[in-house]
C-alpha cells in the first residue's frame with residue numbers, strides 16, 4: 509500500500525505525461541537518434557586513434573570502448589514503435605523494411621553487440637589491437653545502415 513502510494517505520488521510530483529501516439533513516436537525517434545549520436549561520438553574517438561588523427565591512449569580507448577559496450581546493451585524494443593518509419597512520419601530515416609523484417613533488424617543489432625564486445629576486449633591493449641577490432645564493429649554499423657536506414 510505504501511509502495512503503491514509512493515509511486516503514484518512520485519508520478520504526480522513529476523507530472524509525468526501519458527503520451528499520445530504521435531508524441532510517443534516522436535519521443536522514440538528522438539531517443540534512438542540520441543543513442544546513435546552517442547554511438548558515433550564514442551566510435552569517433554577510437555577511429556581517430558586508429559587512423560592516427562589522435563594519439564593512441566590506452567585509458568581513453570578503453571573508456572570509449574566501455575561506453576560503447578554499455579550503450580549497446582540497451583534494449584531496443586521501446587525505441588522502435590510501429591508507425592515510426594519514414595513513410596509514416598517526418599524526422600526519421602528508419603525504413604519501413606525494419607518492421608517487415610524485425611528479426612533481421614535484431615540480428616544486425618546482435619552483430620553490433622558482438623563487434624563491440626570484441627572491441628572492448630582489444631581497445632585498451634595497444635594500437636594494433638584497437639585497429640584490428642575496429643573494422644568489425646564499424647562494419648556492423650554500416651551493414652545495418654545499408655539495409656535499414658534511408659540515405660540523406
Ligand code: HEC
Pocket residue numbers: 537540541542544545547548551599600601602603613614616617620645646648649650652653656657
Ligand atoms: C540495427 C541497425 C543499426 C545499427 C547496428 C546501427 N545503426 Fe545507426 N541507425 C540505424 C537507423 C535505422 C537509423 C535511423 C534512425 C532514425 O532516424 O529514426 C540510424 C541512425 C544513425 C545516426 C543518425 C542519428 C540522427 O541524429 O539522426 C548515426 C550517427 C548512426 N546511426 C550511427 C551509428 C553507429 C556509429 C553505429 C555503430 C556503432 C550504428 N549507427 C549502428 C540503424 C542502425
